[in-house]
Amino acid sequence: MPLITSISGIRGTIGGKPGDNLTPIDVVSFSSAYGTWLKGQKNDSDKSQLTVAVGRDARPSGKSIYDLVVSTLVSMGIDVLDLDLSTTPTVEMIVIMDACDGGIVITASHNPVEWNALKLLNSNGEFLSAKDGEKILEYASLQDYQFSEINQIGKIIPSNNAIERHVEAILSLPDVDPKAIRNADFKIAVDAVNSTGGIAVPILLSALGVKRQELLFCEPNGQFPHNPEPLRKHLDDICSLVPKSGSDLGVVVDPDVDRLVFVSENGDLFGEEYTLVAVADYLLSRKKGNCVSNLSSSRALNDIAIKHDSKYFASAVGEVNVVDKMKDCNAIIGGEGNGGIIYPPLHYGRDSLVGIALFLTHLAYLKKKDLNITTSDLRSSYPDYHMSKEKVTLSPSVDLENILNIIADKYSNENLSRIDGVKIDFEDSWVHLRKSNTEPIVRIYAEAKSKEEAEDLAKSFVDRLNDLD
Numbered sequence: 408m409p410l411i412t413s414i415s416g417i418r419g420t421i422g423g424k425p426g427d428n429l430t431p432i433d434v435v436s437f438s439s440a441y442g443t444w445l446k447g448q449k450n451d452s453d454k455s456q457l458t459v460a461v462g463r464d465a466r467p468s469g470k471s472i473y474d475l476v477v478s479t480l481v482s483m484g485i486d487v488l489d490l491d492l493s494t495t496p497t498v499e500m501i502v503i504m505d506a507c508d509g510g511i512v513i514t515a516s517h518n519p520v521e522w523n524a525l526k527l528l529n530s531n532g533e534f535l536s537a538k539d540g541e542k543i544l545e546y547a548s549l550q551d552y553q554f555s556e557i558n559q560i561g562k563i564i565p566s567n568n569a570i571e572r573h574v575e576a577i578l579s580l581p582d583v584d585p586k587a588i589r590n591a592d593f594k595i596a597v598d599a600v601n602s603t604g605g606i607a608v609p610i611l612l613s614a615l616g617v618k619r620q621e622l623l624f625c626e627p628n629g630q631f632p633h634n635p636e637p638l639r640k641h642l643d644d645i646c647s648l649v650p651k652s653g654s655d656l657g658v659v660v661d662p663d664v665d666r667l668v669f670v671s672e673n674g675d676l677f678g679e680e681y682t683l684v685a686v687a688d689y690l691l692s693r694k695k696g697n698c699v700s701n702l703s704s705s706r707a708l709n710d711i712a713i714k715h716d717s718k719y720f721a722s723a724v725g726e727v728n729v730v731d732k733m734k735d736c737n738a739i740i741g742g743e744g745n746g747g748i749i750y751p752p753l754h755y756g757r758d759s760l761v762g763i764a765l766f767l768t769h770l771a772y773l774k775k776k777d778l779n780i781t782t783s784d785l786r787s788s789y790p791d792y793h794m795s796k797e798k799v800t801l802s803p804s805v806d807l808e809n810i811l812n813i814i815a816d817k818y819s820n821e822n823l824s825r826i827d828g829v830k831i832d833f834e835d836s837w838v839h840l841r842k843s844n845t846e847p848i849v850r851i852y853a854e855a856k857s858k859e860e861a862e863d864l865a866k867s868f869v870d871r872l873n874d875l876d
Contacts, residue, residue: 412437412544418515418524421468429523434472438479438511440546441527443553444539445485445509448530456561458486460501460528462493462569463513464662465602465629468523472513476525477563480511484555486562490569492627494603494664495526496758497573502532503754504572514663517636520629526663533755534727570607573760574614580752582690583764587771589616596621596654596670598645600635601628602662604759611760615767621652637661637668637746639676650674656770656782660759666746667759669766671783679746680705684789686748686762687740689769691715696739699732701725702830703839703852704744710790723827724841730755744794795861797851799872807842807849810875814840814868838864840872 410419410428417437419429426433445457459480463469477487488507490498495512502510510528518524527535527543535543546552555561578585595617599605605625612620623645624632634641637659649657649670657670669677669685677685684707687698695717700708701724712719722732729749733741741749748762749755773780801807815829822832828841828849836855843850849872853865 412547413540416525416527418518418522420521421523429472431471431475434475434525435479436547436550437525437543438476439483439550439552439554440543441509441511441525442480442483442485443546443551444543446483447542448508456486457484457508458488458505458564460488460490460498460505460507460510460566461513462490462495462498462501462510463603464494464515465492465605465627466515466520466523466631466662467629469513469629472523472525476511476513481561481563482554483552484559484561486564488564488566490566492603492606493569494573494607494760496665496754496756496760497569497607499528499532499754499756499758500573500576501566501569502528502530504576505566506530507532512663516663517661517666519634520631531755533730536727570610573607574611576753577611577761577764578614580750580761580764582693582752582768583615583761584768584771585615587775588764588767591767591771591774592619593617593656593767593770594619594621594652594654596623596645596649596652596657597625598623598642598648598657598659599625599627599664600631600633600660600662601626602631602635602664603627604660604662604664607664607760608658608660608763611763615764617767621648621654623648631662635662637666637679642668642670642676646670646674646676656767658763664759665757667748667762668746669782671786672781673783675783675786677782677786680744680792680794681707681786681789682746682762682766683740683742683744683748684708684711685769685785686742686750686765687711688715688789689765689772690740691717694739697736699729699736699738699741701729701743702824702827703841704742705792705794706837706854707790707792721824721826721830726757728827792854792856793858793861794852794854795858795865797853797865797869799849799851799869799876801847801849801872801876803847805847805876807847810849810872811840811842813875814871836860836864838868840868 512526515522709719747757
């Protein structure tokens with residue numbers, strides 16, 4: 408598998424040759440480029456010591472890559488705040504809380520165990536802008552970096568309570584009500600795919616007053632018991648455990664805890680698209696405001712915004728783009744349809760832990776009004792949409808942009824967006840076509856009021872693209 412470098416970081420499979428896979432040489436090169444970029448952010452008059460927060464998920468390759476990253480930064484004269492086993496949102500929070508100059512998370516997120524990656528953060532605890540990412544890629548390509556002399560090397564600063572501090576910050580939020588959650592006496596099952604969610608989610612639930620917890624795959628040993636992407640086809644165990652154990656809710660997170668999926672009490676998936684919908688429903692019921700998701704996320708969020716006399720805005724796909732749009736329109740909630748919750752009063756990053764706290768508060772308040780309400784009752788209260796995803800591989804020589812222009816012209820009388828590829832909003836459905844940045848592929852997302860309609864819509868555009876190839 409080729410090494411994939413992008414503005415947001417570097418990822419690949421472990422082993423192989425440098426430049427082809429994620430090898431120690433690639434890790435050191437990219438960490439050095441990042442350190443060089445950080446040094447370039449300082450003013451000449453700024454004599455303060457640079458500090459970078461570094462954390463990792465639990466996958467087996469994590470410790471060796473972690474050690475390489477830490478050693479490289481220290482060799483460049485940069486101090487490292489050592490978070491070790493942590494979550495992506497926790498590292499983002501610590502960058503903010505401890506005024507670090509940046510952060511690196513060693514995680515391949517939802518990718519299988521043979522993958523690993525470096526996620527790069529700026530001093531705001533956010534993913535890098537395209538401009539900054541391009542600069543780091545340039546440094547890495549030119550090997551344009553320099554290491555420090557012995558009396559100028561950095562130091563490693565242990566940090567043993569980062570997750571607890573993250574949880575404390577969540578509990579202090581006005582929209583999170585630990586007392587209501589405790590009084591609801593929820594029983595909650597957790598699938599943390601044997602990564603760092605197995606540390607963080609039980610700590611959060613206990614702090615929220617959830618005494619009854621059914622923990623499944625919560626040993627952070629990195630031995631993923633199933634494909635770590637939280638899709639229904641990978642979640643048979645938790646979907647069986649929830650009704651069998653009499654749990655009110657199942658909580659599923661990916662290895663670095665930035666994607667969140669719920670399981671209803673009957674074992675049905677709540678739907679990753681509806682994680683953000685439910686949280687937005689709760690927050691917008693308390694305060695009118697703006698909400699944001701990317702163009703490939705469910706229309707249900709817009710429906711919820713209308714319900715609460717609020718406004719919905721769409722961004723290009725990608726967390727950086729969602730965050731930029733949220734800042735532009737001062738959104739009170741945002742995220743992505745893959746179960747990513749971004750809650751600005753805490754920080755601008757996808758955070759499953761705050762998503763859990765907000766969702767449980769919402770459900771606890773509903774139970775105060777109706778003791779018999781269930782998670783599936785809440786899900787059935789939302790508009791019911793179904794999504795289909797396809798992709799088309801075209802000839803390497805094809806002009807993808809021209810093909811998208813042809814599609815856009817054909818549907819110019821519809822509600823059309825060109826923010827990111829082509830999105831066509833029909834009355835009862837939509838389709839979004841966007842090209843890959845690395846290969847001649849067009850990804851197709853379609854949503855409609857039934858599974859069959861969504862699949863038919865997606866396949867019809869597969870046919871149109873093949874005809875144009």
